[in-house]
Amino acid sequence: MMPRHNEHLESFKKLDKWIKESQWSGYDPYDIKSLSWVRSIARKANGNKFYEGVREMLYELFLLFPKTSRKLFAVKPSKNAKGIALICEAYLNLYRVFGSEEYLELSQKALNWLIENCSQQGDGIGWGYPFNWQSQALVPANTPNGIVTTAAAAAIWEWYKHTGNPDHLATCIKIAKFLASLPKYQRNHGEICFAYTPLFQNYVHNLNLFIAEFLMKVGFETENSQYLDLSKKALTYTLKDQHNSGAFDYEGPPTAPRFHFDHYHTGFVLRMLYNMWKITNQQQIKESLDRGYEYYLKNLFDGPIPIFKPNRKFPIDIHSIAEAVNCLSQLSPDYPRGLSKAISTLDYGIREFQDEEGFFYHTIFKSRLLLFTPRKSKIPHFRWGQAWMLNAYSHFFKATQAQN
DSSP states (O other): OOOOHHHHHHHHHHHHHHHHHHTTOBBOTTTGGGSHHHHHHHHHTTTOHHHHHHHHHHHHHHHHSHHHHHHHTTOOOBOOHHHHHHHHHHHHHHHHHHOOHHHHHHHHHHHHHHHHTOEEETTEEEOOOSSOEESSSEEOTTOOOHHHHHHHHHHHHHHHHHHOOHHHHHHHHHHHHHHHHSOEEEOSTTOEEEOSBTTBOOOBHHHHHHHHHHHHHHHHHHTOHHHHHHHHHHHHHHHHTOOTTSOOOSBOTTSOOOOOOOHHHHHHHHHHHHHHHHHHOOHHHHHHHHHHHHHHHHHSEETTEEOSBTTBOOOEEHHHHHHHHHHHHHHTTTOTTHHHHHHHHHHHHHHHHBOTTSOBOOEEEEETTTTTEEEEEOOOBIIIIIIHHHHHHHHHHHHHHHHO
């Protein structure tokens, strides 16, 4: 399937226009869930069927009436470091593809914002979300975490590779110091899993590999054996937990297997494995990637639609659409058959999710309040949807340009 260049370019330009007019500020799926009374209900839902039902109905009302609920509870749009990191990388990619100085200037503007809004963490630096969020403990707003920090790290690394500016490398080294300092679970002698935040230990494969991949790049660039050793151990932890089917669970040991093989987290894992294989040319990584890629294509799509999990189509989420386009495009130099799937998924996303104003809707979900009929939640979440789609477009255009 050949890309319909004019249609994709028109869709991209509409999204780009909307992002510029937003001034990089917007809503997020988790902003309203950060309200103290919502978090209280969510905590009470643990092991309590009544409050679990209340929580789920409340969350569904937020999906059915996303803008009204935020206005009602005075949730304001905000700038999100991860969203700005994603568009920083995206605009640099777009400059490389199209040669427009405007894209380079936008990427530079986003880069400056990231540098000005980082948090000092000992000798390192990091970034967090602009709202409180509840995990196994409350994580206060702007607490640096691995997932936001690695998104910023990826953008700043690309600026370093683009310019060779030693200041950018120095920033990457500060980021690596923070990431290397995060709590680590050690399983056996040669395996570790990085924690999401400095506040507690958890065991999430995609985050573990985001950190491992960045430490590997900085480790080789600066000949830092500590970072290379940490990267190797984190990679080993995740490779050893891959299922025989090729799937990766969301969480790893010591958490009991949940068999939670969702779309976008799988895409994250595959992209990081691909990057680490390209850096090292290690056959073990390639074999794991091959199995994971086959599982991904066979089990996490329904035609062009990126489904939530195997045997569960809904919710169909803009995050999954963006990740599908991103993952399949980035891997296409060595897995070229995925590019046709990226094209069909992008076409589906434009057709079903893009508003006339240019932004992309949040999700299509089955409403329990409306007899399980599919409904669209038509709110433009900046980080979750718009920034990810711009980033996906940038990698898609790189891939199709290379193919042509």
